[in-house]
Amino acid sequence: MLLLECTKNSKIHNVFIEIRTFCFLFYFQIEDFVEQHGPNLPDGFDTESATPLDYFWLMFPVRLIAMIVRYTNSYAAWKQAREGHDKYWEDVTEPEIRAFLAVNMVMGIQQLPQMEMYWSSDPFVGNTGIQQTMTCNRFVKISQYFHVSNREEEPVRGREGYDRLFKIREIMTVLVDTFMQGYTLGREVSVDEAMIRYSGRLSFRQYMPAKPIKRGVKVWMLCDSNNAYLSKFQFYLGKTNNEREHGLGHNVVTDITSHIQHTNRWIFFDNFFSGLPLLQSLIANGLYACGTIRINRLGFPAELKKPRDVKNRGDMKILQLGDSNVTGSAWMDKKHVHHVSTLSNPNDVRDANRRVNREVVQVQQPHSVWSYNKYMGGVDLHDQLRVNYNIGRNGKKWWKYLFWFLFNCAVVNSYIVYKEVSTRLTKKKRFRHVDFRVELQRQLIAGYAKRKRSVGDQLGQNFPLVAQENMGSSREH
Known part of the structure; x- marks a missing residue:
């Protein structure tokens, strides 16, 4: 069951208002990504002999x-x-x-x-x-x-x-530059966190009981979604006194994508980062985004939190914020799955296969769900390549x-x-x-x-x- 409903913007920003009658969706546009992605090799570099x-x-x-x-x-x-x-x-x-x-x-x-x-x-x-x-x-x-x-x-x-990262600052500065300059990312990139295992005493050591590595140093990473190339990273040093109004997740995504603004790339992240202000900020800076979202986030429409008309597997409900690219969706898999996106046309519905007992059943899913599942794994893949052969x-x-x-x-x-x-x-x-x-x-x-x-x-x-x-x-x- 597919339910598309158009919305109007209200005086309060980031609020969806549902129109109870079906109507034509607002115009939806995505600018093309035109950069030539791939390695930036120095002049004279011989790929036939290079080791x-x-x-x-x-x-x-x-x-x-x-x-x-x-x-x-x-x-x-x-x-x-x-x-x-x-x-x-x-x-x-x-x-x-x-x-x-x-x-x-x-x-x-x-x-x-x-x-x-x-x-x-x-x-x-x-x-x-x-x-x-x-x-x-x-x-x-x-x-x-x-x-x-x-x-x-x-x-x-x-x-x-005083610099808490002084002991690695010089080498970190060099690698930040070589990683960014060494490769032009493709259209789809993902932002996520990784953990560096460490159980000693450290002021910015984090404890995350739900993660495989529960104690260590948290690092934010920006990777190419297709090949897992790491373009930029930031070590998390804990809360600071100058936190901006939108919170940590908003700040991390904004900072780590600052060097690729106005390139029309697609940014994927999970519900730790997602929020309507972040999506609106990114699209204003020439970046499209998609991610899962927690239903208690400010501005997420109440109609999508627990929709009664989305109860069977494959049912979905999509709302569009005024005449903007911002869409919110609720889709029923085994349970309700919620996404927000600025790169997903509400009319774009994809097929998905799901196993029910011993049978494979074909259901429909919003473009936001399909694209998130396909392109979110860049950081996880890089992490897998790294931890397979841990050094030190x-x-x-x-x-x-x-x-x-x-x-x-x-x-x-x-x-x-x-x-x-x-x-x-x-x-x-x-x-x-x-x-x-x-x-x-x-x-x-x-x-x-x-x-x-x-x-x-x-x-x-x-x-x-x-x-x-x-x-x-x-x-x-």
Whole structure:
């Protein structure tokens, strides 16, 4: 049963007023999306020869390796000046930090309960590649002094200029830029939250009992709905004193989509963010939106909250707000499902298959339901690609969890770009995500060995060093 009813706007904004008689719907228009989406590769980048490491440097610029070396060595010196000389420490080098990052990637693929087990002499437990690359003691020492910020310049808590994310601010700023510049998003994008697991003491740690990861740091993410490319992210630091009138969800979506305004993209989000003021604000800034909505949100029409004429599976009721693009819908699946949208023509009804006992039944659904189900999963897909191979060992330092999150996101983004544009021939018929990571970690190691025997002898020399034309130097300055 399909019930379309037109509405008029009232003096009170964001309120639907139902006209009891059927009438012609107001004119509904959506502007075309005209941008050319896809990777933004530097001049001269050869997709026929570029390896996983070439793509990784596009997301995680090679200059960050030198920065990590500098800050790790300076932190070790700062620490020893206060606590005494560490006779087991020697300064790290760029090849060693690259190998250290690669070893952590290996640990994300082959996960063992204790770190020392990777250096076990038991052939069924130990990892020969890691053992040939770096000793256990050296790995522990680098982990102890590993730093990605200048400890001597860190502002004191409570003083002007204090930044709770200072320890990762510099590297985060670089990655925010490379992620946004590295890929032009398609028309459909999704906004959602993710959690970084952390159970230690932290002022902005969140507790979300309904989530698989119940305690940790919350991060807002904007991803391409079709391939899960992460374009922008924000760490949630808790409530602030300058919250604007529309609330947290409205602010997050507005901020995280600020760089794609006036592009006619379609933004999808869930009922945590949805609200009529947000949809009206987005469409005023050239963005269409669609999302589920909580029925107690201000301005959501009472006629759609528990409609008596929507009681059988496939029944629906759609209301339009005046002559605007804003529509609200109630659709009966197993229970009432509510959406608001500015991209869904009320006349557009799609078919859907639902299983009833052992039979598959075809029902109808509004365009808002169909499009939300199809395009909302971008962040979840990126999350899945990331957590399948979690990088970084458990520890006390909260900022390391955030660093490994960013590092892993760079790996996932580089894999997505590789999969989309690479024409390189490989020995494998299907070059999977894990294959990309294995080759990337081999190239990061690139023959480095803290022991006498070269890791190249163990892992093979099939992967050449990065070609100069694929370094992306034009993007690093």
